[in-house]
Amino acid sequence: MYLLLLFFALALKPLLVFAGWGYTDDGSNYVIDVGSKLVFKVSKTNGDINSIVYGGTEYQGYSGKNSHIESGLGKSSVTIVSYNSPANLIKVTVTYGTLVHYIVARYGQNNIYLLTNKGDVSVPASRFILRLKPNILPHDSSMSDFYDDGSTAIEATDVVLNSQGYTKSKHYQGSNYGRVMDFDYVGKTTGSVGVWLIRSNHEKASGGPFFRSLVRRSTVEADDLYEILFYNMGHTDPERWGLQGPYVLSFTDDGAPNTALFARNANWSWFDTLGIKGWVADSGRGSISGAGIANMKDGYTYTVALSNTDYQYWGAAKSGGAYSIKRVVPGTYTLTVYKGEYEVYTTSITVNAGSATELSTITPNSDPSDVTAIWRIDGFLNFDSKPYKPTYMHPSDSRLSPWDAGDFTVGVTATSSFPGYMWKDVNNGHLVYFKLTAEQITSGKTIRIGITEAFANGRPAITVNGWTSPLPAASIQGGTRSLTVGTYRGNNFIHSFAVPASAFLTDVTQWNVLKIIVISGSGNAGYLSAGISIDCVDLY
Known part of the structure; x- marks a missing residue:
């Protein structure tokens, strides 16, 4: 009788039950446990992340809002699959019209890896919003995006003024975050837990290395962190279609995120076999390198950037003018040399897969100070x-x-x-x-x-x-x-x-x-x- 009862008890358990690592289906959500301190839920209806528990504390959500693409997708196809190679991985695929969004977990890592492929203008997806509960992360009233109690809107609803005459807005980056080339992540720490959203390489974004865009919103009611896929405020490029990412939600025990997750450092080869729409492996990319930049002016940083209608990249020149840009998707690009933020030289170059395009010394020919x-x-x-x-x-x-x-x-x-x-x-x-x-x-x-x-x-x-x-x-x-x-x-x-x-x-x-x-x-x-x-x- 004991063995018979045990048999029925085991038979009634869900098939996808793991000791830690793995996922279950609770009927409404896929519940993913990374096998460490992070457990999160993904809605089977629309792909929202509607629960993020780290170390036993719920961080996700306020006012009934979830973390998601744009302000949330409608009814979507949401599927899940697990992999044992190249590592223990779980991939959720959310398909909504011409948009495909991926949510990936990796065994033992307190990270959520995110990728978004927007195919055309038919789907309004220009950002990922991480929505965090109020009163968990610290609020510093000196922050540019912190809305003080009693503030009054002075422009639209997103720029406010307080009694001291100080203005605040979610659009303002403040002293910690500036041009996109200047930061790798946004986030905060409580002193014991760090919550970070690590940006992608922005190869499909708009505006180049000096672009400033929305990065976070902070109020007494909530915190938002953003990865901007296309920002329509002061943009300089048309929207680029295709895959953006990975960008990473990372939890730490107080400290800053692992630098190996930064777009400029990361080894993403483990994504190569996951069937990500639009993914280009490093083996299918090329690079450029330059011997130097002549007639550089003292006191200026020089930046070299590549752009075409599909991609953008950049890299800072060294003191002698040498530069390199890696992981470039093959194609013909406009190469621009910037003195500070002003373009002083442009040319056309071609990048081929699996090889480096080498350029001789460049002499700027359109520096107004000459x-x-x-x-x-x-x-x-x-x-x-x-x-x-x-x-x-x-x-x-x-x-x-x-x-x-x-x-x-x-x-x-x-x-x-x-x-x-x-x-x-x-x-x-x-x-x-x-x-x-x-x-x-x-x-x-x-x-x-x-x-x-x-x-x-x-x-x-x-x-x-x-x-x-x-x-x-x-x-x-x-x-x-x-x-x-x-x-x-x-x-x-x-x-x-x-x-x-x-x-x-x-x-x-x-x-x-x-x-x-x-x-x-x-x-x-x-x-x-x-x-x-x-x-x-x-x-x-």
Whole structure:
């Protein structure tokens, strides 16, 4: 009788029961145990991660919201499979229209590996959101994205102002996170548990190495961490379709995540045989390397980037100018050399699978500073220290100096007092006073105004004394908010104005007056009026 009862007891147990490692089906979810301290659930209906338990504590969710792609998918096909080789792995595949999303666990690792393949515009998936319970992770009111109690929305619903005049927004990166090339992960630690979202290599993302995008949101009610697949604020590239990832949710016992998980370090060969749609193994990729960059300027970091309609990559040049970029999908790319964040050289190269494309020394041919200027302004108000305040404050923030800082006199006024941003409705009509020698006034000159971003088709026009420039065309920029959501980086553009000699004063003791005016037929009022981010103003 005992043996018969034992037989029936065993027969009634689910087939997928493991001591630790493995998965079970509770009817609504796949329950995955990594065989260490992490257990999580994936909805069989839509692929949401609706429970994340680490060390016995639930971290997932608030207000009925789960962690998921975008704001959640509708009814999807959700399947699960386990592998014994190349390691003990579990893979969940979520298919929703032309989108395929993967959730992968690996034995003994307190990580959730995530990959997303978006096939076209029919599915709104531009980010993965990790939603964490309130009052588990610490909240620091100094963080740029922390919403203080009593704050008031001043722009849409996502930029708020508190009683001190400080502004906060989920769009602001703050001092810890800046350009995408500057960080490998986002997250926090309680002092005993660390929760980290490690970004992918962004080869299918938009905007290149200097792009700033949403990384986290923090309030007294909740915490969100983001992996941005395509960010539509201030974007510079069209959306790229295909596979993005792996990006990794990683739990640690307080410390920072394992650097072996960072996109620039990781060995992802164990994904090669998992049937991931769009996966390109390292054996099917190539690389480039360069001997050097000539005529590098002191005080600047040089970055080399590759881009085409399907992929983007980048790498920082060493002090001597040598550089390399690995794990590049084969194809023809535009190679761009950046001095700081300004492109000073471009060419076309081809990358082949399984081989390195080697380039001889590059000599930049479009560095504006190679032109000897009569005068040049290249330091700007509110951009005088890093991290730049406008990347983590709304332009109206009380901690910023007033944007209408008064007129500028060449050779007298500190360059750091020239406004870095100008708006049609805020600080328009800025004046620059300058003198020329008797020899200099005998011929026409060029005034250049270099911009890094323009909002609502903003562009500069000028007058010099009584002369008025033709009205320039707008540069090509993203069509969304930019200057007010923490980014000054769009498409670099130089507006050049040929000023005739007749425009200058003949009395060399007198000050010539340059007036810079932002023009546009678009935009709204205040800081949402047409505006520009200025990188340099010079005369030669």
